[in-house]
Amino acid sequence: MPSDSRAKSEVIVQGISASQGIAYGPIFVYLRSDVEVPTYTVDPTKRMEEIARFEQALVLTRQQISKIQDEVEKNLGADEARIFDAHLMVLEDQALIGETIREFEATSRNIETCFNQISSRYIKAFDQIDDEYLRERAGDIRDVAQRVLQNLLGQSANNLSKLADKRIIVANDVTPSDSASIDRSQALAIVTDTGSKTSHAVIVARSMRIPAVVGVRNLTTRVQDGDWAIVDGYDGTVIINPSEQTLFRYGQIRLQKKGFEDRLMEANRQPAVTLDGVAVTLMANIEKVDEVALVKEYFASGVGLFRTEYLYLNSARIPSEQEQFIAYKTVVAALAPAPVIIRTLDLGGDKPMAGNPTLFPKEDNPFMGFRAIRFCLEHPEIFKDQLRAILLASVHGTIRLMYPMISGSEELDRANAVLAECKEELCARGQPFDEKMAIGSMIEIPSAAATADILARQCDFFSIGTNDLIQYLLAIDRVNDRIAHLYEPSHPAVIRTLKHIVDEARRAKISVGVCGEMAGDPVFVPLLLGLGVDSLSMTPPLLPAVKYLIRAMTMADARALAAEALTLSSPKEIYARCEAFYRARMKLE
Secondary structure, eight states, rough: HHHHHHHHHEEEEEEEEEOOOEEEEEEEOOOOOOOOOOOOOOOOOGHHHHHHHHHHHHHHHHHHHEEEEEEEETTTHHHHGGGGHHHHHHHHHHHHHHHHHHHHHHOOOOHHHHHHHHHHHHHHHHHOOOSSSHHHTTTHHHHHHHHHHHHHTOOOOOSSSSOOSSSSEEEEEEOOOHHHHOEEEEEEEEEESSSOSHHOOOOHHHHOOOOEEEEETTGGGGGOOTOOEETTTTEEEEESSSHHHHHHHHHHHHHHHHHHHHHHHHHHHHHHBBBSSOOOOEEEEESGGHHHHHHHHHTTTTEEEEEHHHHHHHHSOOOOOOHHHHHHHHHHHHHSSSSEEOOOOOOTTTBOOOOOOGGGGOOOOOOGGGBBHHHHHHHHHHHHHHHHHHHHHGSSSSEEEESSSSSSSHHHHHHHHHHHHHHHHHHHTTTTOOOOOOEEEEOOOOHHHTTTHHHHHHHEEEEEEEEHHHHHHHTTTTOOTTTTGOOTTHHHHHHHHHHHHHHHHHHOOOEEEEEEEGGGGGTTTHHHHTTOOOOOEEEEGGGGHHHHHHTSSSSHHHHHHHHTTTOOOHHHHHHHHHHHHHHHHHOOO
């Protein structure tokens, strides 16, 4: 390390932990800027040439992305290469292409300007989606759009293929194309100003087994090429110009973390059984078909939540019954006989389809608006296409179907009536389906929780969506920075509501699981199990820590923790008890 770096003051900045590990080395600042698009009027006699130029740029972009995809598959594997399927889909999106050409024909402005305007509209629509994973898909469109514009303007793209030496990459953002070009032998870690745990930079960093920290605001403006840093991918910390004491401390931490991680992965290969012999069902939340590989890699006992929105949001058009059937069948057949719980479409409000703005009128409060089951019941043909596809896939494995955003028994009755119609239609076609397919409801609205006894009579199972349930119960918008600190899973109202739901499910002799963020947080896992929850479903990489904890505790102790939590009046007290329970069994004290 150069001597002048040692003279600089140590600076610690906090981001979001995205890919685990610890790295130390010099920084390379990678700044990516948008293409500057000129605007001019095209001569009427050159209109066909302008459209042909656009089509050629699309073809060239498709060729470039296909080449990148091939290289990624060769270097990182097939799963990572599938990142670029979404990019190729953007280039095939007839709504995006058609709107660009119509804008050109209506205005006679150059095709770059028209394409930039239309693609920006799509990007804005995705940026406004609340769901973190789906919001990141705006990056797919942005990345492809920039590449198309570069090809239209004859510009070459920046990339990270030639790092001068081993470096920590610090960037305002890292697109999929950037990620694919990273020199794997030289990249020590990735740190970005923006992004989330679901960004493509994170996916690639995990594949490369290097640390990543995202959401470190304005870091690119605070560091320079050659500054030295520690990147802690466990805690989401970046330390600029670390002192000798810090370097020594992190050397010890690195060894401890590696040993702890090895213990977690070893435990993950074992059954999820408590010390007093109680088996716990641990399942995975997935968004896409290709995440089946993660379900298997982390030894999940099936899928507890298959979000189906991506089929609709990756395209400007409604997917057909056949397209949906293929997706569901692929997942279900690959995991059979393990169960797959498919959540019907949770679209609308905060998750509009970019190419269908008329289906989703702008709302002042989309979280409580026209979404999920409400949207589906108002658009029965869209709903029925999905239900028939799920029914058809049910003969290829074990499917459990559940409805989101159910507020009461009338909505559940209406949804089941539509499902019955779909069954009759498939019978008339002579197409088989699982007539005993389990039907359940997500409990994520306070009214559903309060009437859990009524809903339980109409369901085979409950799945508690803690994210929305807590948000609605406490009147806290969890994405509002000003009040996000009030979003408390340990609030007595939350604990008592969870207990009520579980008790009513028990009385009705139906199972109850949790698929929200609480299920993947080891601090709250003993509390949930102690309250009587049957299964937990989470993002696959969270499974090892949860399974390790389960194997280190007794269910009797978890029940005692839950009983005590129900007597406490302060969220902080409840959290402190849960954290102490967790730390003692994870050997963190």
